[in-house]
Amino acid sequence: MARRRRFWPYLRAGLLTLALLAAGYTLYLDFRVRHEFEGRRFALPARIYAAPLELHVGLKVPEDDVVRELRELGYRPTARADGSGWYLRNGAELEIALRPFVFWDGPQPARRLRVAFEAGAVTALSDAQGGELALARLEPLPIGGIYPTNNEDRLLVRLSDVPKTLVKELIAVEDRNFYSHWGFDPRGIARAVLSLGSGHVQGGSTLTQQLVKNFFLSPERTIRRKLTELVMAVLLELHYSKQEILETYLNEIYLGQDRDRAIHGVGLAAQFYFDKPVGKLSLAESALLVGLVRGPAYYDPYRHPRRALERRNLVLRETRDEGFISAAQYQAARATGLGLNPRPSTGTTPYPAFVDLVHRQLRHDYDEADLRSEGLRIFTTLDPRAQAAAEHALADRLAAFDRQGRFGKPGLEGAVVMADPQSGEVQALVGGRDPRYQGFNRALDAERQIGSLFKPAIYLTALEDPSRYTLATLLDDSKFVWQPPNSEPWRPENYDKQYHGQVPLYLALAHSYNVAAARLGTTLGLERVIATARKLGIGRELPSYPSTLLGAANLSPFEITQMYQTIASGGFRSPLHAIRDVTTMDGRPLKRYPLAVAQVFPPDPMYLLTAALQDVVREGTAQSLSNWLPPLGVAGKTGTTNEQRDAWFAGFSGGRVAVVWVGYDDNRPARLLGATAALPVWGEMMAALVPEPVAFPQPEDIEQVTIDPQSGLRADAACPGALALPFVKGSAPQERAPCAGNPVVDNVKGFFQRLLGQ
Amino acid sequence: MRLLFLLATLLAGCATAPPEAPSPLPPAPAAGAAPAVPAVPAAPSAPSAPAANPAVERLMASARADQAASRLGSAEATIERALRIAPHDARLWQQLARIRLQQGQYAQAESLAARSNTWAGGDNALRAENWKLIAQARDARGDDAGARAAQRNAERYGR
Numbered sequence: 001m002a003r004r005r006r007f008w009p010y011l012r013a014g015l016l017t018l019a020l021l022a023a024g025y026t027l028y029l030d031f032r033v034r035h036e037f038e039g040r041r042f043a044l045p046a047r048i049y050a051a052p053l054e055l056h057v058g059l060k061v062p063e064d065d066v067v068r069e070l071r072e073l074g075y076r077p078t079a080r081a082d083g084s085g086w087y088l089r090n091g092a093e094l095e096i097a098l099r100p101f102v103f104w105d106g107p108q109p110a111r112r113l114r115v116a117f118e119a120g121a122v123t124a125l126s127d128a129q130g131g132e133l134a135l136a137r138l139e140p141l142p143i144g145g146i147y148p149t150n151n152e153d154r155l156l157v158r159l160s161d162v163p164k165t166l167v168k169e170l171i172a173v174e175d176r177n178f179y180s181h182w183g184f185d186p187r188g189i190a191r192a193v194l195s196l197g198s199g200h201v202q203g204g205s206t207l208t209q210q211l212v213k214n215f216f217l218s219p220e221r222t223i224r225r226k227l228t229e230l231v232m233a234v235l236l237e238l239h240y241s242k243q244e245i246l247e248t249y250l251n252e253i254y255l256g257q258d259r260d261r262a263i264h265g266v267g268l269a270a271q272f273y274f275d276k277p278v279g280k281l282s283l284a285e286s287a288l289l290v291g292l293v294r295g296p297a298y299y300d301p302y303r304h305p306r307r308a309l310e311r312r313n314l315v316l317r318e319t320r321d322e323g324f325i326s327a328a329q330y331q332a333a334r335a336t337g338l339g340l341n342p343r344p345s346t347g348t349t350p351y352p353a354f355v356d357l358v359h360r361q362l363r364h365d366y367d368e369a370d371l372r373s374e375g376l377r378i379f380t381t382l383d384p385r386a387q388a389a390a391e392h393a394l395a396d397r398l399a400a401f402d403r404q405g406r407f408g409k410p411g412l413e414g415a416v417v418m419a420d421p422q423s424g425e426v427q428a429l430v431g432g433r434d435p436r437y438q439g440f441n442r443a444l445d446a447e448r449q450i451g452s453l454f455k456p457a458i459y460l461t462a463l464e465d466p467s468r469y470t471l472a473t474l475l476d477d478s479k480f481v482w483q484p485p486n487s488e489p490w491r492p493e494n495y496d497k498q499y500h501g502q503v504p505l506y507l508a509l510a511h512s513y514n515v516a517a518a519r520l521g522t523t524l525g526l527e528r529v530i531a532t533a534r535k536l537g538i539g540r541e542l543p544s545y546p547s548t549l550l551g552a553a554n555l556s557p558f559e560i561t562q563m564y565q566t567i568a569s570g571g572f573r574s575p576l577h578a579i580r581d582v583t584t585m586d587g588r589p590l591k592r593y594p595l596a597v598a599q600v601f602p603p604d605p606m607y608l609l610t611a612a613l614q615d616v617v618r619e620g621t622a623q624s625l626s627n628w629l630p631p632l633g634v635a636g637k638t639g640t641t642n643e644q645r646d647a648w649f650a651g652f653s654g655g656r657v658a659v660v661w662v663g664y665d666d667n668r669p670a671r672l673l674g675a676t677a678a679l680p681v682w683g684e685m686m687a688a689l690v691p692e693p694v695a696f697p698q699p700e701d702i703e704q705v706t707i708d709p710q711s712g713l714r715a716d717a718a719c720p721g722a723l724a725l726p727f728v729k730g731s732a733p734q735e736r737a738p739c740a741g742n743p744v745v746d747n748v749k750g751f752f753q754r755l756l757g758q
Numbered sequence: 759m760r761l762l763f764l765l766a767t768l769l770a771g772c773a774t775a776p777p778e779a780p781s782p783l784p785p786a787p788a789a790g791a792a793p794a795v796p797a798v799p800a801a802p803s804a805p806s807a808p809a810a811n812p813a814v815e816r817l818m819a820s821a822r823a824d825q826a827a828s829r830l831g832s833a834e835a836t837i838e839r840a841l842r843i844a845p846h847d848a849r850l851w852q853q854l855a856r857i858r859l860q861q862g863q864y865a866q867a868e869s870l871a872a873r874s875n876t877w878a879g880g881d882n883a884l885r886a887e888n889w890k891l892i893a894q895a896r897d898a899r900g901d902d903a904g905a906r907a908a909q910r911n912a913e914r915y916g917r
Contacts, residue, residue, distance in 0.1 A: 054813075054839070054842070054843065056811065056812075056813035056843060057811070057812065057813070058811055059843075104835075105832065105835055105836075132812075134812040134813045134815070134816040135812075135813040135816060135817070420842075420845075422841065422845040423838070423841070423842075423845075570876055572869060572872075572873055581835075589831075592831060592834070592835060594834055594838070595834075595838050595841070595854070596866060597866065597869045597870055597873055598865070598869050599868075599869040599872045599873070603876055655845065695846060696876075697876060697877060697879055699876070
């Protein structure tokens with residue numbers, strides 16, 4: 001008795017403590033539930049879009065390319081009387097039912113278009129009633145996102161947008177007493193236990209418990225965790241309505257995997273599996289999604305279509321058994337196929353290299369956390385056609401090298417950057433031979449010797465002084481030794497190990513003679529040439545060694561593209577950029593990235609340099625480009641480095657500037673020339689895009705004078721191989737070449753010949 | 759003979775002034791010089807007289823309306839959109855230069871007006887206007903000498 005009496009108070013105190021602890025823990029859980037549920041907003045990835053295709057009369061675009069873009073946007077090739085998102089091809093005419101889309105400059109409603117094509121260009125554009133349209137913008141292609149950790153992706157939906165049948169199916173299969181229980185369901189647990197092994201589908205957890213589990217808890221399976229889950233589920237039910245819980249559940253639930261991207265919520269799942277908004281799902285389609293709740297991998301309809309179909313039909317049957325749908329509805333739905341969206345999966349992005357660039361440029365202006373959670377919409381400069389051309393050209397050429405069998409393993413790699421010379425907008429970026437691989441981004445991060453790509457900086461420095469240098473100025477390509485103070489002498493050599501004597505400047509560049517360029521560069525002064533390179537857009541410090549003149553510096557393809565953008569635009573540097581606009585999730589503009597231009601060189605020397613770079617293609621190291629393109633339409637420069645470790649080509653047409661690099665990642669000699677490895681990629685890619693020819697109106701201070709290339713002096717009809725070169729007025733040689741005759745007579749003769757059309 | 763030559767030079771001068779060859783290397787080898795180089799087709803939206811593209815005209819008008827209403831951000835975006843369609847249209851570069859001037863971005867305004875000049879071809883009125891813009895931009899930045907030089911150019915082309 002005494003012992004008992006003594007025992008009771010302890011027990012009571014113990015129980016009281018326990019109750020207090022339990023209450024405290026419950027209060028803590030209650031705080032967590034309310035705090036996190038309310039404070040919780042789903043993290044929404046930033047969505048990234050390509051540049052939209054703008055249709056207008058005169059646009060050079062083959063009908064096939066437009067159709068390809070529509071297909072990639074998920075447009076279907078059949079008319080649907082009600083909706084949008086389809087196209088019809090009638091010969092050379094295309095009818096398009098555009099979906100509505102919220103652009104950075106406002107919403108664009110759904111509309112019908114008729115587009116006529118002829119010879120690879122748009123010849124007419126009208127609305128459905130035949131009214132002429134000046135301009136029509138297709139919606140931009142989504143090309144990826146910047147995802148929350150775990151790469152969770154979702155499209156938020158409101159409960160009112162979700163079909164009632166989907167909710168009924170979910171409840172029939174996952175939680176029949178959802179509307180009547182308080183967060184947990186003893187009947188459901190009992191049923192789950194009873195039906196073990198019977199092939200039934202019901203699990204023991206309510207939707208509320210599942211939500212708690214996904215939301216707050218780690219996946220371990222312990223009694224304590226189960227109890228916590230139960231308490232939290234009850235608390236959740238106390239604080240929130242069934243509707244709120246259901247809506248959150250529908251947005252949270254994990255429903256599939258697209259490579260590295262996790263598909264969450266019925267909104268995104270509807271788009272991913274069926275390419276539809278969730279509200280348009282049929283009974284059978286929503287049953288498939290509901291069936292996935294239990295095991296998105298196990299029931300993956302792409303990999304296990306049979307299993308997925310059986311599971312779907314089970315969901316339909318249970319829904320019928322609950323009396324939510326009629327027998328006739330059940331039979332009809334059961335009879336349909338899976339109806340999956342055939343689009344191949346792309347993971348977080350099909351263009352990882354470009355998205356990497358977008359991400360880096362966004363980091364200047366945005367918090368990483370905001371990028372991964374605020375659902376920002378990023379409108380970029382990517383030109384999907386240019387990107388496709390670049391990817392194919394690089395992959396094809398590298399595959400051809402693989403077939404030759406002499407390049408070993410790991411094989412050759414490559415990178416491509418393409419931009420609009422007028423604006424600096426990056427149109428395409430390929431970071432390696434497998435453009436889908438999210439790894440080392442060679443376009444941005446491969447820092448390689450640039451070789452002869454540097455030479456335009458030397459020649460431009462010279463051409464800035466027309467009193468001393470013209471395209472016809474003879475340069476000395478004889479043996480050259482440079483003895484810097486306190487260091488080893490430098491003896492540049494030509495690629496062919498020969499010396500070429502006196503060579504006109506334009507030819508020295510065309511044939512990429514190292515010795516002439518090195519001598520010219522040291523004569524001009526290393527610092528002046530490096531300053532020119534800086535003005536052209538090479539941002540980093542270049543070492544002040546003479547070998548810099550021949551491209552010993554390591555630069556990325558992206559940096560070289562900046563340099564050639566300035567050249568291609570005639571001396572107007574525009575920072576290369578990948579973003580045009582950023583808006584909030586609902587379309588409110590946040591930031592524009594306006595076109596920025598800085599004139600860093602006057603037109604005259606730029607015109608001369610461009611002429612010389614056209615000569616590289618016409619008669620120099622890039623002559624083989626004529627296999628792909630008419631030689632006068634393009635300008636560019638080949639580059640090959642020591643022991644042929646790097647093969648480069650940098651060049652431009654009227655509308656595009658592009659740089660191609662090919663080499664090994666480990667920097668071993670590749671035994672490839674710029675002209676044989678990088679140039680073909682460039683040519684093939686440009687040819688696929690039907691480029692405009694280089695367009696650079698002749699400045700007022702420039703005149704054309706016919707020159708004898710042997711002597712660099714004035715020529716006339718009597719001179720073999722004479723050619724017209726541009727000169728800053730007054731800078732052309734006055735002296736006449738030995739082959740030329742009397743000036744006045746010839747000029748007049750020439751005038752009459754022209755007059756008579758001879 | 760001498761007179762005839764002068765006349766010829768003058769005529770040639772008239773025909774080409776202001777010159778607007780589409781590309782740095784026009785196919786003008788000396789008579790008899792070989793190999794002859796095929797002609798470069800002029801860029802379709804070549805300088806001075808861009809083919810009237812209804813899309814470009816519409817965007818220009820829309821940008822002008824935005825400018826008048828001081829919606830400069832919108833005007834800028836619209837002109838950039840037009841430039842993607844017709845990057846060689848000197849009028850668009852000029853309009854963008856004017857927008858930048860209104861925005862107080864004088865360095866940009868000056869570079870853009872210079873860009874317009876490179877595509878201006880024979881349109882001297884447009885060039886004069888560009889030099890006026892450059893003069894205003896330099897003036898606003900306190901570059902008096904530069905502004906005066908630009909103003910002289912404006913007058914030269916304005917004649």
